[in-house]
Amino acid sequence: RVKEAAEKLYVDLTAQGIEVLFDDRKERPGVMFKDIELVGIPHTVVIGDRSMDNGHFEYKSRRDGEKVPVEMDNIVAHLQGLIK
Numbered sequence: 001r002v003k004e005a006a007e008k009l010y011v012d013l014t015a016q017g018i019e020v021l022f023d024d025r026k027e028r029p030g031v032m033f034k035d036i037e038l039v040g041i042p043h044t045v046v047i048g049d050r051s052m053d054n055g056h057f058e059y060k061s062r063r064d065g066e067k068v069p070v071e072m073d074n075i076v077a078h079l080q081g082l083i084k
Contacts, residue, residue: 001049001052002047002048002049002052003024005047005052005057005072006022006024006047007022009045009047009057009075009076010022012076013076013079016076016080018079018080018083021039021041023035023036040062041062042061042062042063043059043060043061043062043079043082043083044059044060044061044062045057045058045059045070045075045079046058046059046060051069052072054069055071055072056069056070056071056072057069057070057072057075058070059075059078059079061082
């Protein structure tokens with residue numbers, strides 16, 4: 001379910017012309033979060049079972065570091081508003 005949601009989000013974002021780095025490696029989350037910081041990814045969307053159970057994805061901006069829940073149906077519009 002998480003992989004399916006991530007793949008759909010990837011397709012939706014790339015269709016809007018938003019460049020996406022889709023990290024689907026078989027690594028522990030801590031390793032992937034560390035790599036996000038090293039590479040300097042400006043916007044991060046974390047998709048997990050718990051957040052999906054609550055109807056949202058977790059968004060984090062590199063600028064302020066604050067984690068914000070964003071409704072699953074609104075994530076593309078949320079990112080478009082931040083990027084454009």
